[in-house]
Amino acid sequence: MQTPFGEIPVIDVHAHFFSHRFFATLAAELPEAPSEADIYPALQKRLPWEFPEADPVRLGKRWVAEMDRHGISRMVLIASVPGDEESVAAAAQAYPERIITYFMVNPTAEGAAGRVKRAFADLGVKGVTLFPAMHRFHVWDPRLHPIYETVAAHGGIVFVHCGHLKIGIRDTLGLPSRFEMRFANPVDLHGVAKAFPNLPFVIPHFGCGYFRELLLIADQCANIYTDTSSSNDWVRFMPYPLDLSALFVKTLQVLGPERILFGTDSSFFPRGWRKDVFDAQIGVLQTLQVPSPHVAQMLGGNMTRLLGR
Ligand SMILES: [Zn+2]
Numbered sequence: 001m002q003t004p005f006g007e008i009p010v011i012d013v014h015a016h017f018f019s020h021r022f023f024a025t026l027a028a029e030l031p032e033a034p035s036e037a038d039i040y041p042a043l044q045k046r047l048p049w050e051f052p053e054a055d056p057v058r059l060g061k062r063w064v065a066e067m068d069r070h071g072i073s074r075m076v077l078i079a080s081v082p083g084d085e086e087s088v089a090a091a092a093q094a095y096p097e098r099i100i101t102y103f104m105v106n107p108t109a110e111g112a113a114g115r116v117k118r119a120f121a122d123l124g125v126k127g128v129t130l131f132p133a134m135h136r137f138h139v140w141d142p143r144l145h146p147i148y149e150t151v152a153a154h155g156g157i158v159f160v161h162c163g164h165l166k167i168g169i170r171d172t173l174g175l176p177s178r179f180e181m182r183f184a185n186p187v188d189l190h191g192v193a194k195a196f197p198n199l200p201f202v203i204p205h206f207g208c209g210y211f212r213e214l215l216l217i218a219d220q221c222a223n224i225y226t227d228t229s230s231s232n233d234w235v236r237f238m239p240y241p242l243d244l245s246a247l248f249v250k251t252l253q254v255l256g257p258e259r260i261l262f263g264t265d266s267s268f269f270p271r272g273w274r275k276d277v278f279d280a281q282i283g284v285l286q287t288l289q290v291p292s293p294h295v296a297q298m299l300g301g302n303m304t305r306l307l308g309r
Contacts, residue, residue: 001071003282003299005292009073011100011300012273014204014229014263015063017077019087020054026081029175046172050269060091064098066272073300076263078129078159079103085115089123100307102127102159105147106135113146120154126307127157127202132183133165139188148192152199155309160201162186163208164234186213186224193221200225200306202261206247209234215254222259226251228281228298229263245284257294261302 001010027039034042040051052059060077067075077099079088085103092099103125105112119125128151132139139160151158162184170177186203187210193201204227207214218224228248235242251260262281264274285295 001073003295004286005282005295008296009300009304010071010262010278011073011303012075012264012266012278013100013202013261013303014227014265015075015077015273016080016265016267017056017059017063017084017088017091018052018080018268019056019059019084020052021056021084021087022079022081023051025084026169026173026175030173043173046174047169056087056090057094059087060095060099062269063091064095067098070273070275070278072273074098074100074303075266076100076102076127076303078127080129080267082106082109085119085123085125089119089125092124096124100127100303101125102129102157104129104131107141107144107147108135108137113150116147117150120150120156125156127151127159129159129161131161131165132188133161133179133181134167134177136178136180136183138183140192144192148196148199152196156199157306158199158201160186160189160203161208162189162203162214163205163210164237165208184210186210186217189224190217190220193217193223197221197223198309199223202227204263205230205232205234205265206251209237211238211242211247211250215250218255218259224255225259225261225302226255227261227263229277230265231277231280244280245288248281248284248288248290252288252290252294257290257297258302260298262299 024039027034077088079085082104088101092101105128165179200223202225203214206226264277266274
């Protein structure tokens with residue numbers, strides 16, 4: 001992509017794949033669960049979104065067109081309900097040069113380790129996505145070790161959503177969210193990151209409220225990364241002034257440009273790829289006069305390196 005820092009191949013490491021199965025899973029939680037044929041009419045009452053066809057390859061094609069429109073090279077698309085890895089894997093199989101696959105797993109569910117094994121060995125996924133506050137587990141729980149071993153053996157990535165957690169679509173649909181923040185502290189990762197030193201752990205959104213904890217733990221564990229995705233409006237909960245510029249300054253200081261991954265947290269259509277998030281970050285990097293090679297690392301170089309392990 002042509003950027004103010006020159007021509008840079010951009011990889012967005014954080015976007016959600018809202019497949020048909022994703023919506024069907026949410027619809028099944030509605031007080032009056034609609035029949036298969038009524039899923040979208042039921043959701044449409046509350047969500048003015050575009051809903052995907054049943055074939056996930058069509059949604060993959062939509063994202064590839066969106067990447068082409070904005071000049072993006074590749075995107076991580078995350079299967080965002082447990083059990084949906086096949087949808088995003090099918091899209092990635094159709095567009096292997098463009099789509100990188102992560103998938104959500106609930107590690108407390110029966111058969112989770114086997115599911116992860118299969119996803120890496122047979123479906124070609126590159127990352128596993130953990131939501132400790134959502135599924136109520138600590139990332140140091142020994143039950144997760146077989147999962148970490150599998151991801152490490154395949155040169156994959158562990159994405160751990162720490163901090164403040166709000167799933168907008170659940171709120172909009174009036175679905176209850178039994179999240180518990182006591183599981184969401186990045187400090188929980190300390191022993192695990194030490195035990196699996198070659199396994200990259202990505203904490204999104206600069207720690208999403210646990211910025212201090214992200215910095216403390218990343219200083220001690222070289223395999224901890226962060227992504228820059230979303231509007232990062234969690235800064236409004238901080239008891240001191242914090243903005244995107246301050247986040248970048250301190251993260252560049254402690255993690256360095258080689259452990260910061262660019263992301264947007266794009267998710268649904270018709271909004272599509274969040275160019276506003278990209279532009280805001282580029283604006284900050286320009287103001288801070290971050291050298292072009294460092295920007296290139298964050299915008300895609302680091303992810304290319306992680307995927308090439
Ligand atoms: Zn996200």
